[in-house]
Amino acid sequence: MSGGEFYRASSVQEALDLLAKYGAKAHVLAGGTDIMVKVNRRQLAPEVLVYIGECGLNYIKDLGDKVVIGGATPFAEILRSDVVKQKLPLLAEAVKHIGTPAIRNVGTIGGNLVTASPAADSSVPLLALGASVKLASKSGERVVPLEAFFKGPGETVRKPDELLVEVIIPVPDKDVKFAYHKIGRRKAGTLSVVAGAVIFKAEGGAPRGTAIARDQACYFEKCSQARVVLNAVAPTPLVAKKASALLEGSALDAELIAKVAKTAAEETSPIDDVRASAWYRRQASEGLVKSLLERIVA
Amino acid sequence: MYTLELKVNGRAYKVEVKATTTLLQVLREKLGITGPKVGCETGDCGACSVLVNGKLVKACITNALTVHGKEVLTVEGLGRPGAFHPLQLAFHEHYAAQCGFCTPGMLMAAKALLDENPKPTRDEVKEALSGNLCRCTGYVKIVDAIMAAAGEKA
Numbered sequence: 001m002s003g004g005e006f007y008r009a010s011s012v013q014e015a016l017d018l019l020a021k022y023g024a025k026a027h028v029l030a031g032g033t034d035i036m037v038k039v040n041r042r043q044l045a046p047e048v049l050v051y052i053g054e055c056g057l058n059y060i061k062d063l064g065d066k067v068v069i070g071g072a073t074p075f076a077e078i079l080r081s082d083v084v085k086q087k088l089p090l091l092a093e094a095v096k097h098i099g100t101p102a103i104r105n106v107g108t109i110g111g112n113l114v115t116a117s118p119a120a121d122s123s124v125p126l127l128a129l130g131a132s133v134k135l136a137s138k139s140g141e142r143v144v145p146l147e148a149f150f151k152g153p154g155e156t157v158r159k160p161d162e163l164l165v166e167v168i169i170p171v172p173d174k175d176v177k178f179a180y181h182k183i184g185r186r187k188a189g190t191l192s193v194v195a196g197a198v199i200f201k202a203e204g205g206a207p208r209g210t211a212i213a214r215d216q217a218c219y220f221e222k223c224s225q226a227r228v229v230l231n232a233v234a235p236t237p238l239v240a241k242k243a244s245a246l247l248e249g250s251a252l253d254a255e256l257i258a259k260v261a262k263t264a265a266e267e268t269s270p271i272d273d274v275r276a277s278a279w280y281r282r283q284a285s286e287g288l289v290k291s292l293l294e295r296i297v298a
Numbered sequence: 299m300y301t302l303e304l305k306v307n308g309r310a311y312k313v314e315v316k317a318t319t320t321l322l323q324v325l326r327e328k329l330g331i332t333g334p335k336v337g338c339e340t341g342d343c344g345a346c347s348v349l350v351n352g353k354l355v356k357a358c359i360t361n362a363l364t365v366h367g368k369e370v371l372t373v374e375g376l377g378r379p380g381a382f383h384p385l386q387l388a389f390h391e392h393y394a395a396q397c398g399f400c401t402p403g404m405l406m407a408a409k410a411l412l413d414e415n416p417k418p419t420r421d422e423v424k425e426a427l428s429g430n431l432c433r434c435t436g437y438v439k440i441v442d443a444i445m446a447a448a449g450e451k452a
Binding site: 003004005006008029032033035036037039040041045046049051053076099100101102103105106187188189 | 300316317318320339340341342344347353354355356358359360361363364366407410411425426428429
């Protein structure tokens with residue numbers, strides 16, 4: 001029987017005051033799609049719940065070269081947002097594959113990141129886009145690149161008195177190339193076996209469908225700002241740095257595609273679990289990265 | 299204990315709940331509204347689906363206190379004998395229920411869809427039902443019923 005306390009923060013300030021007071025005893029509640037599952041499974045009996053669903057952190061702001069999303073913004077609103085559709089199509093695509101409609105109605109972007117599952121769905125597009133998170137506490141704010149935010153399964157650099165108030169996403173150039181795909185046990189409402197995204201800026205290259213493109217000397221003469229991201233194949237969502245570096249400054253051809261995919265798979269450190277074996281995940285990572293790159297050049 | 303005030307199917311209620319009580323526990327155990335079913339209790343199966351302020355949620359993982367001051371609609375509020383909702387009639391006509399356990403949740407997911415998108419495609423119906431499992435696997439007739447109800451509405 002839980003004798004926990006429940007506080008409804010009516011402002012961010014109030015939430016920060018509560019977190020300063022209760023520290024590690026406090027669990028921040030937004031949509032509850034992770035916390036309430038743990039409560040129902042008797043895995044969590046929170047001493048203090050701080051509800052932030054109605055404290056003013058539900059917004060999507062278009063700041064020109066970046067989009068800022070409030071920490072308690074549900075995925076359904078991100079999916080509906082014209083700003084996200086137009087400026088961050090990679091995020092829009094990935095959000096479609098998060099949970100199911102009722103989960104997206106309440107599950108929030110901040111909650112998904114703070115829960116820090118190695119399979120966190122939103123982490124893949126956000127890492128690919130080079131997003132940062134703003135953490136606020138009573139004593140101030142700091143902005144942490146998402147790449148430096150995750151520490152391990154369920155662990156982040158967030159301190160107990162800090163609240164993830166914003167996700168800051170730089171808007172990529174319009175002509176940036178990207179692809180996203182999630183492999184799960186079923187099509188909807190599932191956790192990743194592995195999901196991945198590839199994004200880069202491409203210069204030069206043969207027009208699609210031409211003889212040159214088909215005979216492929218190379219698809220693009222030069223890739224830059226490349227990122228290869230995978231989840232559910234390491235203790236944290238993974239930016240495959242070596243694979244990304246292979247793309248950087250290089251001409252993209254079939255040989256490089258194979259090499260990038262192989263390298264990305266080598267960077268993973270998956271585990272066996274109920275969804276897939278480590279062996280399968282590594283194979284799937286290679287196939288996934290290959291197919292993402294092939295989709296881009298197709 | 300905390301006092302929770304909410305409206306369910308148009309009627310106002312005031313109940314005492316704990317910090318971690320779920321909306322499903324309030325509906326079934328405190329108010330005797332048993333249309334929403336206890337299935338997985340992990341947000342996966344959708345048998346507990348209800349609308350909160352018009353939005354589809356899983357009552358089993360909805361913290362009851364987050365619904366304070368809001369309006370809940372369950373299958374009991376959708377229609378009643380003699381005045382069934384078009385979706386309920388369509389489910390009846392298309393034999394869209396076998397054991398019936400998933401049906402209240404299916405109906406609420408369908409209502410949430412048609413409220414936002416009155417003329418969905420078959421794929422949009424399937425997507426809208428992606429969080430509702432039917433272990434009789436009667437999905438085809440459920441989708442048929444919702445398509446028919448959508449046609450009727452137009």
